[in-house]
Amino acid sequence: MELPKFLLADNSNFPDDIFVLHTEYPRFLINLKDDEVEWYEDLSGEKEEDITEELADLMDKAGAFYDAEMKGLE
Numbered sequence: 814m815e816l817p818k819f820l821l822a823d824n825s826n827f828p829d830d831i832f833v834l835h836t837e838y839p840r841f842l843i844n845l846k847d848d849e850v851e852w853y854e855d856l857s858g859e860k861e862e863d864i865t866e867e868l869a870d871l872m873d874k875a876g877a878f879y880d881a882e883m884k885g886l887e
Contacts, residue, residue, distance in 0.1 A: 817836065840853040
């Protein structure tokens with residue numbers, strides 16, 4: 814099965830939260846309400862200088878994905 818790179822996630826127990834799931838390495842779930850991130854990968858072996866910029870870019874892309882999805886619903 815081919816998965817999209819990003820998915821919107823919703824849960825009725827957290828009605829004010831906005832979740833985006835990144836399905837490729839490094840997999841994570843971000844709550845756009847407060848930018849809290851849950852990582853599903855062990856990044857401890859990665860060099861910080863190599864991955865910091867990539868992770869920041871992925872966070873920006875998750876936010877842009879959400880904005881595009883919401884614009885498409887208007």
